[in-house]
Amino acid sequence: MGSREVIDLQGTHVTVAGLGVSGIPAAKVLHARGAHVTVVNDGDDARAREQAAELEALGVTVRLGDGATLPEGTDLVVTAPGWKPDKPLFTAARAAGVEIWGDVELAWRLRGPDAAPWLAITGTNGKTTTTQMLASILKAAGLRTAAVGNIGVSVLDAVLGDEQYDVLAVELSSYQLHWAPSVRAHSAAVLNLAPDHLDWHGSMEAYARDKGRVYEGNRVACVYNVADKATEDLVREADVEEGCRAIGFTLGTPGPSQLGVVEGILVDRAFVEDRHKNAQELAEVSDVNPPAPHNIANALAAAALARAFGVPARAVRDGLRDFTPDAHRIAHVADVGGVAYVDDSKATNTHAAEASLAAYESIVWIAGGLAKGATFDELVAKSAKRLRGAVLIGQDRALIREALARHAPEVPVVDLDRTDTGAMLAAVQEASRLAVAGDTVLLAPACASMDMFANYNKRGDAFAEAVRELGS
Template structure:
């Protein structure tokens, strides 16, 4: 199935886009990139956003100079809330391009669809704006957890092979900017969220991967099945290899259900010994039995566990799994084994993902603010033996009982903050009634200092104080990066006030971050 188009031939950047009347909903990073690209091609752009953040206001000012019609603030809110305003907003529109944050049941999007107006996401737009000649192939990655690690790891491997490559989409460069870059890329590693996948219909990646499926964003999608279906779209029309997780059978089922290009193969990754058409571990060797000629009897070494160590610390199992997934995608793109290994050695983990902030008084402080759902938090907590857990935020409709029941044996105590902290507290009370739990009610800028101070009272020598919220950050922070930065800064202040070196025992903080998306 191909997404409907308002005009024939809109399948490459040099097509006749001029005069097309487009409504862009949302002026975040991706919405701005979409509006800018459309204006550059002669489209008439109307943009709507109810927000008023300084960054959005600056983007709107630029678009207004370029000739866009803007409905912002109260006018933008009215376009979504009032039927007459919606009708005016959609009048004369040929196409709607929506941003990932806009739910499909948003009245303005529903009205557009009911009125026969095509609705594309920015991923669909980016695919249709690729150059007609020799467009860079896409290697697409989704999953509840690990997709940013895999995509950035993959980009490092591709560059180690001498390719001009970037990580784009839900991380790094906005996808439209990558597609339209004046110095074209050889290949693009694309992270796709379930929000983005919901709206795409035409993308045909060279290779694709769904790393895992666990309940997340159920409020946005309307249920687990809709969320699963969105994730499964990553495999549609894949050309060479659909990469799945042997330890997560649902990802294999999604491959089986996908409509792919004739000749596309299913390639699994596993932490065990790989069967044919899989990558996996043979003792301490990362082995490829999928992209070798004699895969029935031989394998290619694409790295070792030592290549994934950092500062002498062995990689956690989920990091090894991420490396195998990235390696499979790279091999599908023709990257030789030596380049895979060199890329894995060169890779540096992204901020706020199990990052040691400080070690003081035999207590280790770790920032995993990127653990914005229960599945990610479970992987993070499983890394350590004894944990003071800092959790809470927006649970996005997810249940926490299974997570809490599994991790209770590792917990020294818990410090809870954020909008849905009471739900985590209730689960802890059910499964660990004697566990010390501290409830931090503050939501101001000093809240994280209180969280850190209270966590310090629970920690014992040898413990890890772990920020793994299992929840999104937007109730208190602009994004998970800002939450992690606040945690790191509070830890450094606490250590300094406790007579420590004012930071960490030889380890740095995570540093400021670029508005990551959850």
């Protein structure tokens, strides 16, 4: 299954680019395997000095405030996934013929001969939820598994820890895939593709190419989104092992080699005998929590990967029933006066917000924050018929206000000229005035949170607290 040999690092000079959640574990692992490790880091603040002291106590060299220079004699660079490919350090490494790996690539190279296969998931939105759903389904089938990768548990820890796994559900970001050239999954899915992180990748083509790396060398199934042709194109371009199949998922009726939905039932026409005539019921739409359209798509993608691994239909149903989504992902907070209040603070880009808005019929939309270069015309045009009103907060709210004026001029808009954290209470109060019984007040900001809040979790917490005040 791809690169199997466990690399010998004894005596090699390895430069680790970046302290932090991936850099520190990588440095420790490399040092423990006999490498001469130098960590370089752009920052030189109190936190970095504290982390450096911890590593230096082990015998690791740390250079703070100098992430641009390649240390002399470097044989290999291992980078934190977020470091951009055009950094001078990498330019120097490439010029010297030095390989650059991310922590995911390092984990792949250090796997033992009996290591658990990987079921890999990427996409612009829905990765974490789908990976967790997949792990829940695999567990329901009695398999030893974990959701790892870009999700909290590092792949290095999973691969090198004492726990034995039958299979891993691995979430991979475009950054991680860029720095993981030899990873070869058992099966993989690209959930969707929309412009994101283009400042890092340089272009949409480069972003898509890095996402498409997840399909390279797949053995059993390349899972794609029937509604998103770009994902199918990536399957066509991938170099896979002989016999690997393209498997589509769709919210409509599935064709052969697809999973889809028929009269409220999730069905499989891919991993059944005589798929041209037969279908296997997997679960009911009501088994998916929450049963919003984009989340049903997530469930179908997770089911496809599980079925590719041989999981029985009953485990798909049981795993989906057992799954509880993370906070701030289309989470129902409360009903007040016949109006539902829903927190989807995790919708930090337009693609995620579009999926969230599509889940409800009549919406008072709370939106705004840091746009990160996004435009909102397409989002507003697609969602206009569902909007009863909009309340705008945050630094870049004018961009959304202007899109609403162009594409939904009849929708009443409250523009809160505030970026303080107390603005959320005012936003919820304004939204409650616009809403009538049967409406949904939806926090789906389509923007990042850092202009007002530490992160999207804090933004969602502020929304939930404001809703509780409303109902008290």
